[in-house]
Amino acid sequence: MTQTTLAAAGTDVSAQARRRRTFAVISHPDAGKSTLTEALALHARVISEAGAVHGKAGRRGVTSDWMEMEQARGISITSAALQFAYGDTVINLLDTPGHADFSEDTYRVLSAVDSAVMLLDAAKGLEPQTLKLFDVCRYRGIPVITFINKWDRPGRAALDLCDELTERIGLPPMPLTWPVGEAGHFRGVADLRSGEFVRFHRTAGGATAAGEEHLTGEAAEAEGGAEWTAAREEAELLQASGGEFDAARFEDASATPLLFGAAVANFGVRQLLDLLVELAPRPTARADAEGRPRELTQPFSAFVFKVQTGMDRAHRDQVAFARVCSGKFERGMVVTNATTGKPFATKYVQQVFGQQRSTLDTAYPGDVIGLVNATALRVGDTLHDGKPAVKFPGLPSFAPAHFAVARPADIGRAKQFRRGIEQLGAEGVVQVLTSDLRGDGSPVLAAVGPMQFEVATHRLEHEFGCVVRLDHLPYTAVRRLPDPAQRAIVDRERSSEVFARADGTLLAVFEQEMNLRILQRQKPELVLEPLVADG
Template sequence: MSVAELRRRRTFAVISHPDAGKTTLTEKLLLFSGAIQIAGTVKGKKSGRFATSDWMEIEKQRGISVASSVMQFEYGDAVINLLDTPGHEDFSEDTYRVLTAVDAAVMVIDGANGVEAQTLKLLEVCRSRKTPILTFINKLDREVREPLELLDEIEQHLGVAAVPFTWPIGMGKEFQGVYDIQRDQVRVFRAGQESLGGAVETLQNIGDADGEARFGYHWKRTKEEVELITGATPTFDRDAFLAGQQSPVLFGSAINNFGVKEILDALVDLAPPPSPRAAVQRAVSPDEAKFTGVVFKVQANMDLAHRDRVAFIRVCSGHFERGMQLKVTRNNKTFRANNVVSFLSQRRETVAEAYPGDIIGIPNHGTLSLGDTLTEGEDLQFTGLPFFAPEIFQTIEVVDPMRAKQLGEALKQLGEEGAIQVFRPIHGGATILGAVGQLQFEVVSHRLSAEYKVAVRLMPARYRLSRWVTCDDPAELRRFTDSYEARMAYDASNAPTYLASHVSEIEVAQKAWPKIVFNELREHSGAPFKKAM
C-alpha cells in the first residue's frame, strides 16, 4: 500500500438545493482541472452540449440531474474523485447514499436564496457523519442577499461556524471581485475572463486609497465588513473543519468561472485524505495492506448497447489491482475483477489499479448489490446505506401482458439500483412502487419505456405509509406477518414491510404487537433479509 498515493486522494461530493448552480460548478471544476475542454450547460439543448455529469437521456431532456455521477481527474499532484449528486429532493436517497462514500463535501448556496430546505436535509446527513464541508456562495454576479446575512444564516441553520476565506466587493451588476482574507489580496472579476489558461488580475497588498480609486465605495464597505467578521468569527482551525465544526466560505460566480480555482485549491489543501471506515466487526484503516471496498451505488443501463449494470465501489483500504480475486462477504462468493473501470461520467477507462478513496466500477449481471462489502478474504461488513420509508405509493401494471416478464426483471434491477422502492405484496396482486417524490415515478416510467421497452400504467395505491418491521423473536415476526398478510409486502431485499393508509393504523398495530419494531429508516448493509416463514 503506497502511503504517497493514499495522501494524494481527495474524494468529495457537490451538494445543494435545486438550481443553486451545483452541476454548473461541477462542470467548471472539471474545466479548471483540464479534465474537459468545453464546459457543458444544463440548459444547452439547442447547442447539443450537456453537463458532463448529466448522462441519462431524461436528464438531457429536462436539464436536471436525477442520478449521481462519478468523475475522477488529476489536479496538480492530487487525484480528485468528484461525485455530483441530484439536487432535487425527490432523489435525496441517492444523494444520502453517495455521502456515505466521500470524505468531504462542497455545499453550493444560491446567494439570492440562502440556505434552502434541501440544503438543510443534506447538511444534517453530513453533520451526522461529521463530514467536513466547504461552502461556496454562488451567483454573486446577480442580485443577492447581504453577505453578512448569508453568513449568519449558515451558522444559525447549519450549526457550524462559518469562516470566510474571501469576501465580495460589490454584488450584482456592481460585483467587482473578492477580497482574499487569507492572503490579503484582491481578485478582480470580469465576466468569463477566468477561463482555462486565462490570467486573473490579482492585486497584492492594496491600500485604502488605491482600493477606493479602483472600486469606489464598495471597497470601503468591504473593508468594514471584513474587519467586523474577522473580529466576530473564530480563526480557521483545520482540526475543527475536519470534525465538521467549521466551514470555510468562498464567494464567486460558477457560470462566469470566478472562484472555481479557489475551491479546487482549498479542497487539495484542506480536505482530508481517505479516513478509516466503520465495519460491524472493526474499523478499517485506509493504510491497511489488504483491499476492502463497499458498493454504495448500482446503476443499470449506463451503456444501452450492452445492457450493463455497474456497481460503484468506494475503495476503503489496500491496493486494488486488475485481475485480483475478491470475495463478496454477503454470500461468500469470489470472482476475479478483470473488467474494472473509472469514470468521467459516462466515459470510461479501464482501471489497472486503485487506492483508498478512489471510486471504481465493476460491470456485472446481478452479482453485486447495494451495500455489498468486497475483501480479499476477510469477513467484514461495512455499515449500511440508508433507505427511507416512502411517502408516495403507486401500483404498476404492464400495458402488454406479453411483456410481464420483462417488467418483472426491469423492476428487480431498478429496485436493486435504488432508483425506486419496489414492494411485492405477500398475498399477490399488483406490484407497488414507493417513492420520496412524484418525479421518481416519472423517471422510472421513462426509463422502463426507453431502456427496457416496457410500457406501463401507474395508478395511485391505497397506501400512504410504510414501515419495515423487525423483531428479535423470529416466531413473533412470523405470527405478525401472518396476522397482517393483506398489508404485508417484501421489498427488493426481501425485508418485510407493513403498508398503511393512515398513521393510526400503525399506532394500533404497535400497541397490539409491542415486540415488533416499526422502522422508518432501513440501513442496507448487503446482508440479505430472510423472509418470515
C-alpha cells in the same frame, strides 16, 4: 510477499492515498451544482469547454447530467462520478441529485466521501434540501466547505448569509474570500489570506476558464475605492467575531470555510479547487461493521454505494460504483463479495468521468472504481481481497411515502418487465416490494418521492422496451413488522397490507395513521416499529 515487499507496498498505498481528495457537491435544486461540477473540471483542464444544463442558450450538455431526463428537465436525478487529476492531486468528485425525491441516492453517495462542498444560491441562502443534506453530513462528521454561488446576480447581503449559517445550522463561517461589489455587481474577491484583490475577466458565455488579475491591497484600494474598502471592513468584522480561519474547526466539522463566486462564469472556481487540494481530508481508516478500523495499508477492500445501468446505450451494461477503502486495487484480481461469500472477477473495470469511461488498471484508497457487467453486485456489498473477511456497514433504505402496483401494458413483454423491475430494485431506483395477497406478478414499487416513479417508468420503457402501467395505492403510513407470525393480523384489515422488501424486512402499510392506531388498540399484542434509515 516478504516483509520488505509488504512494507514497500504499504508505503506506496499510503503515498497514493495522500494524493486523493474524495468529496461530494450538495445543494438544493437549481443552486448551480452541475454547473459548478463542470467548472471544476474545466479549471483542472480535463475538459476544454464548459457546458450547462440543457435549455440555456448556446450551451452544450453537461458532463455529469448524462441521462436524457436530466438534460430535458435541467436537474440532476442520479449521482455521477468524475475522476480527474489536478496537478499532483487525484480528484474524485461525486455530483449528487439535488431533488428531494432522490434523497436515498444522495445519502448513499455521502457515505463514500471524505468531505463535501455545500453550494448556496446567493439570493436564496439555505434551502430545505440543503438543510437535510447538511444534517447527514453533520451526522457522519463530514467536513463542509461552503461556496456561495451566483454572486453575479442580484441577491442578499454577504453578512446576512453568514448570519444564516450560524443561526440556522450552527455552522459558523470562516471566510477565505469575500466579494468585492454587492450581489449582481461582482467585481472580484478579496483573498483574505494574501490580502490581494482577485479581479475576474469574463470569457464568451463562460465556456472557458475566467481570466484573473491579482492586485495588491494598495492597488485595489486605489482602483476599487469604496467597494474594496467595504469588502475588507465586512470581512474583518466577521473575522473579529469568531470567523478567523482555523483548520482544526473545519476538520472537526464545527465551522466551515467560506468562498464566493459565480460558477456559470467560472468566477471563484479555481480558489475552491485549490482549497480542496490544500484542506480537504485525505482518506483514512474506515470502520467496518464491527467498528474496527480498516487501515489503508491492509489488503484491498471496497464497498458498493451505487449501481447504474444504461450509461452506455450501445451495450446496456451495468456498472457498480465502489469506494476503495484499503489496499491497492489491480484490474483482474479476484476478490470476495462479503455479502454472498462468492468470488468476483474484476476483469472489466473503468475509470469514470460522467458518461465517459476508460479502462482502469489500478486504484487506491479514496478512488471510485466502476465495475462493469457487475450483475452479481448490489448496493451495500463489500468486496475484499484475502482473509480474514471484512464487511463494511450497510447503506440506508428509507421509509417510502408513495406506493404503486406495476404491470406491463403488454403482457407479451412480461419477461422484459421482470428483468427491468429486478434491475431497478438492485440499483435502488425504487424499492421493489412483494405481497402474498398480490403475488410475484404484481410487484409494488415504493418511493421516497413521486419523481422516482417517473424515472422507473421512463427507464423501463426506453431501456427494456416495456411500457408500464402504475396503479397508485392509498397508503400514507408505514411501519416495520418485526414478527412474520403477526402478518395475518395486518393483512386481514381492509385499510392495511404487508409488503416484503428484498432484504427480508416486512413493511406494514396503512391508508391513514388513524387506521394504524385503531388496529393497535384492537390488537395490543401487535408489535410495530418506526421505519428509520437502516444499514
